[in-house]
Amino acid sequence: MDSYEKFNLKEVINASGRMTILGVSKVSNNVLAAQKFGGEHFFEMSELSIQTGAYLAKLLHVEDAQVVASASAGIAQSVAALIGKGSLYHAYHPYTSSITKREIVMPKGHNVDYGTPVEVMVTQGGGQVVEAGYANMCSPEHLEMMITEQTAALLYIKSHHTVQKSMLTVEEAAEVANRHQLPLIVDAAAEEDLFKYIEAGASLVIYSGAKAIEGPSAGLVIGKKDYINWIRLQGKGIGRAMKIGKDNILGFTQAVEDYVRNGSEDGESMKSRLAPFIRELDEIPNVTAKMVQDGAGRDIYRASVQISGPKSAKEVIKELKEENPAIYTREYQANNGIIEFDIRSVNQAEMKKIVARLSEIMNEKF
Ligand SMILES: *Cc1c(COP(=O)(O)O)cnc(C)c1O
Numbered sequence: 001m002d003s004y005e006k007f008n009l010k011e012v013i014n015a016s017g018r019m020t021i022l023g024v025s026k027v028s029n030n031v032l033a034a035q036k037f038g039g040e041h042f043f044e045m046s047e048l049s050i051q052t053g054a055y056l057a058k059l060l061h062v063e064d065a066q067v068v069a070s071a072s073a074g075i076a077q078s079v080a081a082l083i084g085k086g087s088l089y090h091a092y093h094p095y096t097s098s099i100t101k102r103e104i105v106m107p108k109g110h111n112v113d114y115g116t117p118v119e120v121m122v123t124q125g126g127g128q129v130v131e132a133g134y135a136n137m138c139s140p141e142h143l144e145m146m147i148t149e150q151t152a153a154l155l156y157i158k159s160h161h162t163v164q165k166s167m168l169t170v171e172e173a174a175e176v177a178n179r180h181q182l183p184l185i186v187d188a189a190a191e192e193d194l195f196k197y198i199e200a201g202a203s204l205v206i207y208s209g210a211k212a213i214e215g216p217s218a219g220l221v222i223g224k225k226d227y228i229n230w231i232r233l234q235g236k237g238i239g240r241a242m243k244i245g246k247d248n249i250l251g252f253t254q255a256v257e258d259y260v261r262n263g264s265e266d267g268e269s270m271k272s273r274l275a276p277f278i279r280e281l282d283e284i285p286n287v288t289a290k291m292v293q294d295g296a297g298r299d300i301y302r303a304s305v306q307i308s309g310p311k312s313a314k315e316v317i318k319e320l321k322e323e324n325p326a327i328y329t330r331e332y333q334a335n336n337g338i339i340e341f342d343i344r345s346v347n348q349a350e351m352k353k354i355v356a357r358l359s360e361i362m363n364e365k366f
Contacts, residue, residue, distance in 0.1 A: 011325035013350045015341040018190070018211050022328060025214040026345055027251065030258055035216060035251035043246055049232065052253045057222065059260055062198055064228035066221045067249050071189035071208035072121050073242035074219040075155075078185050078204050079104055079125030080238055081230035082153040091237035094126045104185075105130045105146045106155040107138035109163030114189070118157060124238065127152065137166035144176050151182060158188045158197065160296070174201025183227060194222075194260065203227060209248075212264060215255030216248045265344060267299035273343060277351045278303050281341075284359045286310070292340070302330065303341040311361070313337045319361045320354075327354055 004011050014022045027035075049066065056065040068074045083102050084090030090099060104127040111118055111131055119129045130151070133142035143154065156173045168176075170186055177184035183203035190211040191197070197205040204227055209218030221231055235243075274291055281289035286308045294300040307313045313334045320327040320339075330340035341354065 013325050013327045013353060014345045015343065015350075015354065016328040016330050017342040017344065019328070025210045027214065027216055027255065028258065031215060031251045031255045034254035035247040038245070038247035038250035041246075045246065048246060048249055049235075052249055053228065056220070056253060056256055059257060060194055060198075060222055062222045063225040064223070066228050066231050067244060067252055068219040068221060068231075068239075069242040069244040070217065071187065071206050071219040072116065073239070073244075074206035074221045075118070075121040075185070075187055076125040077231045077234040077239050077242065078206065078221055078227070079122050079127040079153065079155075080234050081227055082183050082185070082204075083126050084230060084233070084237075086226070086230045086233060088233070088236070091233050094238050099126075101150050101152050102126055102128050103130045103148060103150045104128065104153055104155050105132055105143060105151055106157070107131070107143065107162075107167060108133050108135055109138055109167060110155070110157035110159075112157065112159070112161040114159065114161050118155075118187070122155065126238075136163060138168055139166075140168050140172045140176050143168060143173060144179070147176075147180050147182070151180070153183045153185055153203075156184060156186045156202070158186055158191055160190070170197055170200040170202060177201070177203070183224070189219075192264065194256070198222060204231075209252045209255070213252075213255050213259045214264070215252040215259075218244055218248050218252035220252070220256065267293075267301055270301040270343060273348075273351075274301055274303055277341075277343065277355070280351075280355045281305055281358065284355070284362050286362055287358065300342070300344070302343070304333075305339045305341065305358075307337050307339065307362075313339050316358070316361055320357060323357065325350075325353055325357075327357060 012022055018025055052067055053065045080094055104122050108131040122129050130146050132138055132146040154173055154177045156170055174184050186197045186202040186205045188197050188205050189208040192212040204221055204223035207220040209215040278289045278291055281287055288306040290304050291301055292304040307316055317329055317331055317334055317339055330342055
């Protein structure tokens, strides 16, 4: 009996992309093996944390690295670290009024909700968000004018969730930080490039374990050695509520290594996996299927399916989710009668199930 059956859950086919509400991504056998070793053995945990960090730091050409429970935990602990600066008193009294240098300056257009507001994580770390610029713009001058004696760090969120136009770059934020001798935290949770934000001058960069890296539930903070040490100290304080297990530390470290070595699936591979899927979709009545590239121009290809009645695309999307397996698609174009299938986390057997279910829906008699 598998867990779907045991707990009376629907099998989910995720053709929507990397979605936290569906569990984000699947892990490879290589990663599972590392998790299994972690689950079956004991470790000196502080050494496990330091040595996996050192291993990742070497791989990523940074001073140091720390595996944490999630990118969100990475934000909270980075903020706490840069406020406490290695003080054990602070780790034990993270919200003490005797420490007043707590302001975290960030572009207003970056103060987004990615599932939880960025501000909640900053506050959890003891920081006070100070917004710079306006809803639709933030220049280096806007950022700089909000810096005071109470500023502990600058924060930059690199994400499709944020306002994109008229925003300063990471390089520009780093220049401002340097001029004021302040650390710059970059939250790059879902980004694919593990090198470029450190190269752009960030002091700490944060990634989410299960997004681009396709690891188990985890997060990664890379950057300056002192700051990473201060983050480790949070394990005696707020970090304890964000503890990560030995199985996921090892599984995630393996996932980063595999990701750096192999990258993610490239567009050519997606195209060749998509071709037969699209041919089969296209044979379903009232369905016209074609291949489209990601709207933001990334090297991602998807099946775009035009529904030409009698059901609307919205009805079809709803019906795809209703049965077992529940099939989740990209719904952004539903108003135009289009359903998109993202196959990054879909294997061949699942594509067969999608074709079968969609033909069932389109062939139903009224
Ligand atoms: C997903 C995301 C996070 C949180 O990542 P978790 O690992 O789920 O905590 C933080 N910031 C941004 C911009 C994200 O997209």
